Amino acid sequence: MATHPLATDVDGAAAAGRPRPAVTGPAAHGAGSILIDRVSIEFDAARLLVVDDVSLEIKAGEFVSIVGPSGCGKTTLLNLAAGLLPAEVARGTMLVGGKPPRKGNRDIAYMLARDALSPWRTALGNAELGAEIRGVPAGERRTHARELLDRVGLKGFEDTYPKALSQGMRQRVALARTFALDSPILLMDEPFGALDAQTKLQLEDVLLGLWQQQKRTVVFITHDLSEAVSMSDRVVVMSPRPARIIADIDIPLERPRSVRALQKDPLFHRIYAEVWARLEEGLTA
Amino acid sequence: MTGVTWPRWLIWAVRIVVLVLFFSAWEWAARAGHLAPVLFGRPSGIAEFLYQEIFVTGSLLVDFGYTIVATVLAFTSGSVAGILIGMLFVTRPNLEAVFGPIVLALNSMPRIALVPLFLIWFGLGIGSKVAIGFSLTFFIVLTNTVAGGRGVNPDHITIAETLGASRGQIFYKFTLPSAVPVIFNGLRLGLVFSLLGVIGGEIIASEHGLGGTLELMAASFNTDGVLGIIILLALVGVLITWGMTAIEARLLKWR
Ligand SMILES: Nc1ncnc2c1ncn2[C@@H]1O[C@H](COP(=O)(O)OP(=O)(O)OP(=O)(O)O)[C@@H](O)[C@H]1O
Ligand SMILES: [Mg+2]
Numbered sequence: 001m002a003t004h005p006l007a008t009d010v011d012g013a014a015a016a017g018r019p020r021p022a023v024t025g026p027a028a029h030g031a032g033s034i035l036i037d038r039v040s041i042e043f044d045a046a047r048l049l050v051v052d053d054v055s056l057e058i059k060a061g062e063f064v065s066i067v068g069p070s071g072c073g074k075t076t077l078l079n080l081a082a083g084l085l086p087a088e089v090a091r092g093t094m095l096v097g098g099k100p101p102r103k104g105n106r107d108i109a110y111m112l113a114r115d116a117l118s119p120w121r122t123a124l125g126n127a128e129l130g131a132e133i134r135g136v137p138a139g140e141r142r143t144h145a146r147e148l149l150d151r152v153g154l155k156g157f158e159d160t161y162p163k164a165l166s167q168g169m170r171q172r173v174a175l176a177r178t179f180a181l182d183s184p185i186l187l188m189d190e191p192f193g194a195l196d197a198q199t200k201l202q203l204e205d206v207l208l209g210l211w212q213q214q215k216r217t218v219v220f221i222t223h224d225l226s227e228a229v230s231m232s233d234r235v236v237v238m239s240p241r242p243a244r245i246i247a248d249i250d251i252p253l254e255r256p257r258s259v260r261a262l263q264k265d266p267l268f269h270r271i272y273a274e275v276w277a278r279l280e281e282g283l284t285a
Numbered sequence: 286m287t288g289v290t291w292p293r294w295l296i297w298a299v300r301i302v303v304l305v306l307f308f309s310a311w312e313w314a315a316r317a318g319h320l321a322p323v324l325f326g327r328p329s330g331i332a333e334f335l336y337q338e339i340f341v342t343g344s345l346l347v348d349f350g351y352t353i354v355a356t357v358l359a360f361t362s363g364s365v366a367g368i369l370i371g372m373l374f375v376t377r378p379n380l381e382a383v384f385g386p387i388v389l390a391l392n393s394m395p396r397i398a399l400v401p402l403f404l405i406w407f408g409l410g411i412g413s414k415v416a417i418g419f420s421l422t423f424f425i426v427l428t429n430t431v432a433g434g435r436g437v438n439p440d441h442i443t444i445a446e447t448l449g450a451s452r453g454q455i456f457y458k459f460t461l462p463s464a465v466p467v468i469f470n471g472l473r474l475g476l477v478f479s480l481l482g483v484i485g486g487e488i489i490a491s492e493h494g495l496g497g498t499l500e501l502m503a504a505s506f507n508t509d510g511v512l513g514i515i516i517l518l519a520l521v522g523v524l525i526t527w528g529m530t531a532i533e534a535r536l537l538k539w540r
Binding site for chain 1: 441
C-alpha cells in the first residue's frame with residue numbers, strides 16, 4: 001500500500017520518509033505512542049460517517065481501553081491504525097509510533113475477538129506464525145513461542161491442533177501469537193469478548209502479567225466496563241455512531257494489579273461506579 | 286442417535302453373512318430356473334469366468350493393466366492441470382473474470398459427444414481414453430480448487446495483512462492449506478470420473494482394456510463375463526476410495 005495521505009498533514013516529513021524532528025515533552029510521538037488528531041472516517045460508498053472528529057493521545061507503555069456501543073466505530077478506528085483501511089476514507093492526522101499508519105507495520109500486533117488460528121497448525125505453529133511471517137529465524141521464534149505458551153498456561157499442548165483445544169485455550173494461543181511479536185504496540189479488539197467469566201478473569205491476569213513485565217502500549221477494545229476499569233490506565237468512552245469521545249477517564253488504581261483480587265476491592269467498585277456514571281451522563285447528554 | 290456400537294469383527298461377520306446369503310439365493314434361483322442365466326448370469330459362472338481369465342489365460346490382467354494405466358495418466362494430468370489453473374484463477378481474479386465463463390461453457394459440453402472427436406484425434410489406443418478421463422477430471426478438480434481457494438477465512442487475511450505478509454506468504458501459508466480439504470474432495474471425485482471416462486471410451490471403441498472386453502462379452506451374450514468385469518471394476522473403485530481416504534487421513538490429520 002502507498003504511504004498514507006494522512007501523512008501530508010504532518011508537515012510532509014513522514015510522508016517523504018525523512019526522520020521527523022524530535023518532539024519533546026509529554027507529547028513525544030515516538031515508538032510505542034499513538035497520536036490521533038481530529039480524525040474522521042467516512043465510508044463513501046455507504047455515505048456513512050463512522051468516526052467523527054476524534055482526538056486521542058496514547059503514550060508509549062500506556063494501557064488504554066476503549067468502550068462504546070456496538071457498531072459505533074471502535075473496530076474501524078483500530079483498523080485505521082493498523083493500516084487496513086483505504087486511505088480515502090479518513091481525514092485528520094494519525095501517527096502510529098510516530099509514523100502514518102500502514103499495513104504490515106512491525107510496530108503493531110493485532111489481536112481479534114475470534115482467535116483466527118490456522119487449524120492446520122499446532123498450538124506451537126500458531127504461536128510462532130507472526131514471527132515466522134516477519135522473518136524471525138526458526139530456532140529463535142520457536143523458543144520464544146514455547147515460552148509464551150507456557151506463560152499463557154498451555155505447557156504440554158504445543159503439538160495439539162486447534163480442533164482439540166477449547167475456546168479459552170484457543171484464545172490463549174492467539175494471545176501467545178500476539179505477544180510472540182516484538183511490536184511495541186498491541187491493538188486488541190475485544191480479545192476476551194467470547195469467553196466465559198472465569199476464563200476471562202484468568203486471561204485478563206495473564207495479559208496484565210505480560211504487559212506489566214514488558215510495558216508495551218496496549219489499546220484494548222471491550223464491551224465490558226469492569227474489564228476496562230480493572231486493566232487500564234485510562235478508559236475512553238465513545239458515543240454511538242458516529243463515534244466521538246464522550247469521556248476520557250484516568251483509573252487511579254495501583255500497579256501491579258490483579259484483576260481477580262480487584263473484584264473484591266471496594267476502591268475498584270467505587271471507581272467503576274464513577275466511570276459508569278460518567279458513561280451514562282455522556283450517553284444521555 | 287448413537288454411533289456405531291458393534292465391534293469390527295461383528296460388522297465384518299454380518300457383512301459376509303449377508304453377501305453369502307445374497308449370492309446363494311442368486312445361485313439357487315438361477316439353477317432352479319427362476320432367473321434366466323443368459324439375462325442375469327450365475328455367481329458360480331462369474332467366479333469361473335474370473336478364475337479362467339485372470340489365473341489361467343491372464344487376458345483380463347492385460348486389459349486391467351491398460352485400463353489402470355489410462356486412468357492413472359488421465360487422473361494425474363487432469364488434477365495437476367486443474368490445481369495449477371485453479372490456483373492461477375484464485376490468485377489472479379482478472380484471469381478468472383476473463384476465462385471463467387469459457388471454462389464453464391467447455392465443462393457444459395456433454396463429454397460422451399466428444400468421444401468420436403477424441404478417437405479421430407488420438408486414435409483407438411490409450412491416448413483417446415486418457416483424453417476423455419482428463420476432460421472430466423480437469424474441470425472437477427479446477428472447480429474444487431477455485432472453491433477451496435475462495436474459502437479462506439477473512440480473519441486469516443486480516444491477521445496476515447497486519448503482519449505484513451507478502452502475496453506469496455498469504456498464498457502458501459493461508460490460501461493453499463485452507464483449500465486443501467476442498468481440493469481433496471475434488472481429487473476423490475476426479476479419480477472416480479477418470480475411471481468412468483476411460484471405461485466409457487473403451488466401451489465405445491478400443492483395442493484393449495476392461496471396457497472393450499465388457500462390450501465384447503455383452504455382444505456375445507456372455508452375461509457372466511459382463512458381471513465379472515463389473516464386479517472387478519467395483520472392487521477397483523472401492524480400493525481407490527480407500528486409498529484416497531488413507532492419504533487424506535495422513536495429510537489432513539488436523540481436521
Ligand atoms: N468497510 C466498510 N464499509 C462500509 N461500512 C463499514 C465498513 N466497515 C465498517 N462499517 C460500518 O461502520 C460502523 C462501525 O463498525 P465497527 O466495526 O467499527 O463497529 P464497532 O464499534 O467495532 O462495533 P462492535 O462493538 O459491534 O464490534 C458499522 O455501522 C459498520 O456497518
Ligand atoms: Mg468491533
